[in-house]
Amino acid sequence: MRNKVEYMNNAPIGIFDSGLGGLTVARAVIDKLPDEEIVYLGDTEHTPYGPRAIAQVRSLTLSALDELASRGVKALVIACNTATAAALADARERYWIDAGIPVIEVITPAARQSVIATRNQHVGVIGTKATIQSEAYLRALAAVPGLTVSQQACPAFVDFVEAGVTTGEEIEAVAREYLTPLKEEGVDTLILGCTHYPLLTGVIGRVMGEGVTLVTSSEATANVTYNELVDRGLLHDPWPAGSGPRHQFLATGASDNFPRLARRFWVPRSVLSPTSTPVGESREADGYRRDRIHVGPAVSRVLLPGPGPRS
Numbered sequence: 001m002r003n004k005v006e007y008m009n010n011a012p013i014g015i016f017d018s019g020l021g022g023l024t025v026a027r028a029v030i031d032k033l034p035d036e037e038i039v040y041l042g043d044t045e046h047t048p049y050g051p052r053a054i055a056q057v058r059s060l061t062l063s064a065l066d067e068l069a070s071r072g073v074k075a076l077v078i079a080c081n082t083a084t085a086a087a088l089a090d091a092r093e094r095y096w097i098d099a100g101i102p103v104i105e106v107i108t109p110a111a112r113q114s115v116i117a118t119r120n121q122h123v124g125v126i127g128t129k130a131t132i133q134s135e136a137y138l139r140a141l142a143a144v145p146g147l148t149v150s151q152q153a154c155p156a157f158v159d160f161v162e163a164g165v166t167t168g169e170e171i172e173a174v175a176r177e178y179l180t181p182l183k184e185e186g187v188d189t190l191i192l193g194c195t196h197y198p199l200l201t202g203v204i205g206r207v208m209g210e211g212v213t214l215v216t217s218s219e220a221t222a223n224v225t226y227n228e229l230v231d232r233g234l235l236h237d238p239w240p241a242g243s244g245p246r247h248q249f250l251a252t253g254a255s256d257n258f259p260r261l262a263r264r265f266w267v268p269r270s271v272l273s274p275t276s277t278p279v280g281e282s283r284e285a286d287g288y289r290r291d292r293i294h295v296g297p298a299v300s301r302v303l304l305p306g307p308g309p310r311s
Contacts, residue, residue, distance in 0.1 A: 008074050008234060009074075009233070009234055009235065009236060009237055010236055010237055011037075011072050011073055011074035012036070012037035012038060012039045012071070012072070012073050012074070012248070013029060013033075013036050013037070013038055013039070013073060013074065013075050013076075013077065013225065014039050014041070014065070014068030014069070014071065014073035014075065014076045014077065015029065015038060015039070015040045015041070015076075015077045015079050016040075016041050016042075016043075016061070016064045016065055016068060016076065016077070016078055016079060016080065016083070017040075017041075017042050017043070017079045017080045017083075017195060018042070018043050018046070018047045018048060018049040018060075018080045018082065018083060019042050019043065019044050019047035019048065019158070019162055019196070020042055020044070020161070020162060020196070021079070021080065021158070021161065021194060021195035021196030021197075021198075021199075022040065022042065022077075022079030022080060022195050023040065023042075024079075024195050024198045024199070024216070024218045025077060025079035025106065025195055025217070025218045025221050025222065026038055026040050026079070027218070028218040028219050028221065028222035029077070029221075029222045029225055030247070031222070032222040032223065032225070032226050033222075033225065033226055033229070033235075033236075034245075035235070035236040035237075035238065035239060035244075035245060036229075036235075036236050036245060037236070037245040037246055037247060037248075038245075038247040038248070039068060039071055039073060039247075039248045039250065040247070040248065040249045040250065041064050041067060041068055041250040041251075041252070042249075042250070042251050042252070043060060043064055043251075043252045043253075044162075044251045044252055044253035044254070045251075045252035045253035046060055046252065046253075047158070047162060047253075048128065048155075048158040048159065048162070049080065049082040049083060049086075049128065049130060050082055050127075050128025050129045050130050050131070050153075050155050050158060050194075051128075051129060051130070051155065052130065054085075054086045054130065054134070057082055057083060057086035057087065057130060058086045058087040058090060060083075061078065061080075061083040061086060061087040061091065062087055062090060062091065062094065064252075065078070065087075065091055065094075065095060065103075067250075069095060069099065069101060073101065074101065074102075074229075074234050075101060075102045075103075075104060075225065075228060075229065075234065076091070076095055076101055076102070076103045076104065077104045077105075077106075077221065077225060078091065078103065078104070078105045078106065079106055079195050079221070080106070080194075080195060081106055081107055081127050081128065081131045081136070081193045081194050081195065081217070082127070082128050082130045082131045082134075082194070084105040084106055084107050084136065085107065085130065085131050085134035085136040086130065086134070088103070088105050088107075091103050102228045102232065104221060104224050104225050104228060105221075106195060106217035106221050107136050107137060107140055107193075107217070108140055108224075109217055109220030109221045109223070109224050110137075110191050110192075110193065110215055110216065110217035110220055110221075111137055111140035111141050111191070112220065113215045113217075113220045114141070114189050114191050114215045115141070115144055115147070117189045117213045117215055118147070118188055118189040118213075119188050119189075120186065120188045121146050121147050121148060122147075122148045122149075122150070122185070122186055122187045122188060122189075123141065123147060123148070123149050123150075123187060123189045123190075123191060124149075124150045124151070124152065124182040124185070124187035124189065124190040124191065124212075125137045125149060125150070125151045125152070125190075125191045125193050126151075126152050126153075126154045126157075126178065126179070126182070126190065126191070126192060126193055126194070126197065126204075127151075127153065127154065127193030127194050128153065128154070128155060128158060128193075128194055129153045129155050131153075131193050131194065132151050132152070132153040132193075133153075137149065137151065137191060137193060138151070150181075150182055150185050150187055152178055152179070152181060152182055153178075154175075154178045154179075154194075154197075156174050157174075157175075157178075157194065157196060157197060157200060158194065158196045160174070160200070161196040161197075161199050161200065162196070166199045166200055166202070166203070167202060167203060171200070171203055172203050172206070172207070175200070175203045175204060175206075175207045176207050179204065179207045179208055180207070182208070183207070183208055183209065183212070187212065188211060188212055188213065189212065189213045189215060190204070190208060190212055190213070190214050190215065191215045192204070192214060192215065192216045192217075193217075195216075195217060195218065197216070198216045198218060201214055201216075
């Protein structure tokens, strides 16, 4: 029988998002920690979180994290800015303090990266209405001397991404409406304060111009996840020859579009295949790196408690 330490080492990492956007974080974690197994839960039944009341978002987030914790994960990643802003303190008390499960979020890593990137000390933040109203990024950046922070809510962006629309005249017109004020204010660094937004870097970069650095939380959050596992001695044991990690992808709503849309979030096609992929198979022909990912069913559906009235 494996001891507790060995069990925790080889337990999966739980990653939660309000929908599909957190798959950008999942892909970064898979790339950074190729031996780790991932359990991803997207709350597609209740997305988007941005227009919802903070209390609703908190309730939905904690229900989703409870589901992941019940599956024996060794760490929880809240890959949603709105959920982080609404529920981080409660989540860390419930899981980290009470249960010893590290809780990793996306706001602080992105904020730190923006401070490194800015040249003129003027950082812009875009996000959902709830994230912007929470002022979570303003608090994260408040201690940086001489830094100016400008914010802009971009509520329609999530709807476009969840629908699989990331290019075209309509999304570009919406992007110009949202982003022109930030461009005119002179920001030289822009935090994409929603994990859906990396799928819009083409149109956002076109509107903002080449002189503006776009900061996403995916890579920085993967780095934090790596450091947490190393510091706590929780890295997965090396896999025996001929085997490798098996990732699980869960959704709370209808999942018919999940595999199709998820491919656009840089997740290897084989990860979301409805059948298992032979371990060690080359993916170079598909444009992906060679890795050792053993996968199962595409997406499973889970049911969570509803959020109650919207306001």
